[in-house]
Amino acid sequence: MSMLISCEKSVLGVICFLAVVSLAVFTYLDWDKRTFMWMYDRSMKADLKNQTELWFGIPQWLNSRFEYANKEPRGVLLTNWFDPRGRTDVPTLTPWSAPIIWDGTFRTEVLDTYYHDRKLTIGLTVFAVGRYLDKYLKNFLNSANIFFMPGYNVIFYIMVDDLSKVPLIELGLHRTLKVFQVNKEQRWQDISMMRMKTIGDLIESHIRHEVDFVFCMDVDQVFQNSYGVETLDESVAQLQAWFYKADKNTFTYERRPESAAYIPYDEGDYYYHAAVFGGTPLRVLNLTRQCYKNIQLDKQQNLEAVWHDESHLNKYFLLHKPTKILSPEYCWDYKIGFPFEVRSIKLSWMPKAYEEVRSGV
Numbered sequence: 001m002s003m004l005i006s007c008e009k010s011v012l013g014v015i016c017f018l019a020v021v022s023l024a025v026f027t028y029l030d031w032d033k034r035t036f037m038w039m040y041d042r043s044m045k046a047d048l049k050n051q052t053e054l055w056f057g058i059p060q061w062l063n064s065r066f067e068y069a070n071k072e073p074r075g076v077l078l079t080n081w082f083d084p085r086g087r088t089d090v091p092t093l094t095p096w097s098a099p100i101i102w103d104g105t106f107r108t109e110v111l112d113t114y115y116h117d118r119k120l121t122i123g124l125t126v127f128a129v130g131r132y133l134d135k136y137l138k139n140f141l142n143s144a145n146i147f148f149m150p151g152y153n154v155i156f157y158i159m160v161d162d163l164s165k166v167p168l169i170e171l172g173l174h175r176t177l178k179v180f181q182v183n184k185e186q187r188w189q190d191i192s193m194m195r196m197k198t199i200g201d202l203i204e205s206h207i208r209h210e211v212d213f214v215f216c217m218d219v220d221q222v223f224q225n226s227y228g229v230e231t232l233d234e235s236v237a238q239l240q241a242w243f244y245k246a247d248k249n250t251f252t253y254e255r256r257p258e259s260a261a262y263i264p265y266d267e268g269d270y271y272y273h274a275a276v277f278g279g280t281p282l283r284v285l286n287l288t289r290q291c292y293k294n295i296q297l298d299k300q301q302n303l304e305a306v307w308h309d310e311s312h313l314n315k316y317f318l319l320h321k322p323t324k325i326l327s328p329e330y331c332w333d334y335k336i337g338f339p340f341e342v343r344s345i346k347l348s349w350m351p352k353a354y355e356e357v358r359s360g361v
Contacts, residue, residue, distance in 0.1 A: 103344040121153040123211035138167040147223035200288035208281040215278035233324035238276035241328040260294035261311035274310035
């Protein structure tokens with residue numbers, strides 16, 4: 001009898017292990033969210049056991065994640081890695097003393113020593129729907145695979161409306177790709193605004209349990225140089241390339257007082273680009289939830305902010321100052337040319353083809 005019980009336990013153990021492995025290899029369907037997720041990681045072939053532990057949260061991993069994730073990172077002292085005097089040709093500090101990151105202002109080796117010891121995982125979310133998926137996603141992913149947070153664990157969260165069109169990418173080491181299906185909207189404006197809700201939902205269901213920091217980016221961009229840990233902080237905003245030297249009264253804020261995105265003339269700090277924002281998961285969650293709430297308030301008034309979710313993001317950052325700002329080197333438009341202060345372009349806009357990608361979205 002004891003041998004029979006022992007045999008049954010062994011069989012049960014094998015069945016449980018195979019069930020976990022099959023979940024890691026195949027797909028996951030969240031019926032409540034109606035969200036499809038496909039996971040791929042080249043390291044799975046070499047070490048399935050370790051990858052299974054990574055995906056399904058062995059207690060040691062969970063303890064580590066919750067120790068660092070979703071908290072105000074204490075970090076290394078700003079003066080140890082950031083030198084505002086390293087660039088005298090551009091502003092390097094905000095009025096509230098947050099750093100503005102330009103090439104020549106930071107010491108990468110200090111940050112790498114600090115962050116490598118903490119075994120960080122960084123998330124990157126991107127929407128690719130309609131014709132944007134066909135035209136931009138492959139170049140975005142290929143370049144991000146090389147230049148986004150090199151040497152660190154990265155999870156790419158890709159949101160698409162057609163799973164069959166997701167390009168196959170040979171991921172580098174420590175890179176994971178997760179694909180989620182989202183509903184298709186009728187207008188590109190609705191896609192732009194609804195992404196705030198979708199990102200917030202994804203942070204609550206997945207991201208906050210899996211990464212220490214997360215960036216949210218537009219897909220019609222391409223990485224060109226190392227986009228590294230100098231960009232990490234609690235709340236990160238991106239200067240819009242066309243407005244970084246402009247007077248605030250020329251910013252294209254929402255100027256109608258009845259809108260929840262309203263910013264009066266003579267107010268405002270900078271004009272921020274919605275193509276890039278990030279921070280700790282809970283900080284980004286707060287941003288997306290507030291922006292979506294204000295978008296809904298405008299809808300109740302039959303209003304649509306002049307630049308949609310970007311208008312609401314600018315209002316949010318006016319009220320909740322970012323703790324780090326990225327210079328236009330981290331999101332550049334080559335149509336502007338090559339001003340002397342832009343030394344190292346990390347991420348650039350792809351040529352805009354609005355008539356092609358926004359028609360019949």
